[in-house]
Amino acid sequence: MTALERIQTDFLVVGAGVAGLRAAVTLAESGSVLVLAKDRLEESNSQWAQGGIAVVLSDDDEIELHEADTIAAGDGLCNRDAVRTLVEDGPAEVQLLMHWGTHFDREGSRLMFAREGAHSRSRVLHAHGDSTGREMTRALYVKASSIPNLRFESFAAVTDLLTASGEVAGALAFDGKTGKLVEIRARAVLLATGGLGRVFRETTNPDVATGDGVAMAYRAGAVVSDIEFVQFHPTALHLEGAPRFLLSEALRGAGAYLRNKAGERFVNELSARDVVSRAIFAEMERTGEPHVYLDLTHLADVPRRFPRIYETCSGYGIDLVKGPAPVHPAAHYAMGGVETDLQGRTSLPRLFAAGEVACTGVHGANRLASNSLLEGLVFGARAARAMRELAGAGRADRVEELDLRFPRIAEAPLRDIAWKYAGVERHGEGLAEAVRRLSGVEMGAAAAPVRLDFEVRNMHAVASLIARCALAREESRGGHYRLDFPEKRPEFQKHSLIARGDSGVRFG
Numbered sequence: 001m002t003a004l005e006r007i008q009t010d011f012l013v014v015g016a017g018v019a020g021l022r023a024a025v026t027l028a029e030s031g032s033v034l035v036l037a038k039d040r041l042e043e044s045n046s047q048w049a050q051g052g053i054a055v056v057l058s059d060d061d062e063i064e065l066h067e068a069d070t071i072a073a074g075d076g077l078c079n080r081d082a083v084r085t086l087v088e089d090g091p092a093e094v095q096l097l098m099h100w101g102t103h104f105d106r107e108g109s110r111l112m113f114a115r116e117g118a119h120s121r122s123r124v125l126h127a128h129g130d131s132t133g134r135e136m137t138r139a140l141y142v143k144a145s146s147i148p149n150l151r152f153e154s155f156a157a158v159t160d161l162l163t164a165s166g167e168v169a170g171a172l173a174f175d176g177k178t179g180k181l182v183e184i185r186a187r188a189v190l191l192a193t194g195g196l197g198r199v200f201r202e203t204t205n206p207d208v209a210t211g212d213g214v215a216m217a218y219r220a221g222a223v224v225s226d227i228e229f230v231q232f233h234p235t236a237l238h239l240e241g242a243p244r245f246l247l248s249e250a251l252r253g254a255g256a257y258l259r260n261k262a263g264e265r266f267v268n269e270l271s272a273r274d275v276v277s278r279a280i281f282a283e284m285e286r287t288g289e290p291h292v293y294l295d296l297t298h299l300a301d302v303p304r305r306f307p308r309i310y311e312t313c314s315g316y317g318i319d320l321v322k323g324p325a326p327v328h329p330a331a332h333y334a335m336g337g338v339e340t341d342l343q344g345r346t347s348l349p350r351l352f353a354a355g356e357v358a359c360t361g362v363h364g365a366n367r368l369a370s371n372s373l374l375e376g377l378v379f380g381a382r383a384a385r386a387m388r389e390l391a392g393a394g395r396a397d398r399v400e401e402l403d404l405r406f407p408r409i410a411e412a413p414l415r416d417i418a419w420k421y422a423g424v425e426r427h428g429e430g431l432a433e434a435v436r437r438l439s440g441v442e443m444g445a446a447a448a449p450v451r452l453d454f455e456v457r458n459m460h461a462v463a464s465l466i467a468r469c470a471l472a473r474e475e476s477r478g479g480h481y482r483l484d485f486p487e488k489r490p491e492f493q494k495h496s497l498i499a500r501g502d503s504g505v506r507f508g
């Protein structure tokens, strides 16, 4: 395959979610910016975020409390400097966002702060009830698209990073409109490609969340950290043929019950996500049922309080006022990713990462709900400031050759392997089986690859990384649960680290 077109820009931003958009606005002050999204601009995890954004802006809240809550959720693995940065930079970033036109819900003129599980104060801002991410990205996009030297390209899927003399020099993108490959050279590249939920059979994530950023950074030689930590959300809508639409935490926070088919409750609905997910799994196994039920019928005002959720369920024939919804756990959020410092720098010169694709260590082994939209803003802005400071052009003429081979495995069996062996409950034997099966997949050339081929290549790489790191972590902590090692072990109070060419997983 040959690249037919070449584009030059100062800064390349891969991804148009909260992190990419926030970074792009700051980058555009110092040069030309190209923002790529592999599908429509509206297709991102950010757009789907319902619950809200956590931030210390109310009178009775304190930075130290948000910091302590985040660290408690992270189960011993948070990077404390990253957490401090998140909670300290957060308020100014959210105020800037409001200045740029984001409307969070208010009571009169005062912002409304919701209380969520594991937050010790009411600190979660919402927009239009349950459309927070959509409102944030709308305002960020309006701001970004008003800047002249900032350009957007949709349906442009970056397939690989280009490297020269150990530095990242740009990226190769598959143009979905023409079916051609385009070579993009840039002074610095920001990965803001979001999550990896689609690696698993069951997920709340949109189709674009195939872990591309992690896979391409790994192929280029960057260090990937804590990738075994995946948060499984307990309550995704479970209907034949329908996407696994998320039934937000806020519903259980508001008093919704989880019931089995006989109508019995079987878990404290306000427990942590991983605890509830495992309880649902155990209940499904005990009863032989394919799902359990989320019951809101005793709650007042559901259509007004949760309009998007109510309407979506109605669209599938479920009236939440009258009856319960079938739910099932699903992969939701990646705590790990491409290792970065607090300025978004990865281990590869001129490559930066921010948002869900990155691992600053801010979430440790488990994310506190509503911290990830804030993470995208804070670390997107910080990465952009660091990228602007990069001296030199970084425009090597000759880039290293790419390995453009594809795994001979279809999407469905690949996602089944990840779900079965590296899902909510893991075991050493199953993880070893997953590693064996995935590493046994034959690799070969593809005559005229399409976007899905590139995505399966990435999902295969990411599933392999998750399985290898989950196998190496012989303990249970945060989102990682091992049936054969059900306890936390002090010797694993460390971050997993893996890079191409390493003989195995390191802990440091």
Ligand SMILES: Cc1cc2nc3c(=O)[nH]c(=O)nc-3n(C[C@H](O)[C@H](O)[C@H](O)COP(=O)(O)OP(=O)(O)OC[C@H]3O[C@@H](n4cnc5c(N)ncnc54)[C@H](O)[C@@H]3O)c2cc1C
Binding pocket: 014, 015, 016, 017, 018, 019, 020, 036, 037, 038, 039, 041, 043, 044, 045, 046, 047, 048, 049, 050, 051, 052, 053, 054, 132, 133, 156, 157, 158, 159, 192, 193, 194, 195, 204, 205, 206, 208, 212, 213, 246, 332, 333, 354, 355, 356, 357, 369, 370, 371, 372, 373, 374, 376
């Ligand atoms: C259903 C749901 C509900 C959620 N609710 C909340 C919540 O209430 N509060 C909260 O804080 N968090 C929530 N989250 C998590 C949060 O939405 C995400 O972590 C966050 O939005 C990620 O932002 P991002 O900018 O890193 O990536 P995203 O918003 O996912 O954006 C990724 C972008 O990268 C692009 N991209 C991906 N691969 C490529 C490629 N190869 N080439 C080019 N472009 C590419 C995509 O097209 C997209 O534009 C939720 C997530 C989901 C799925």
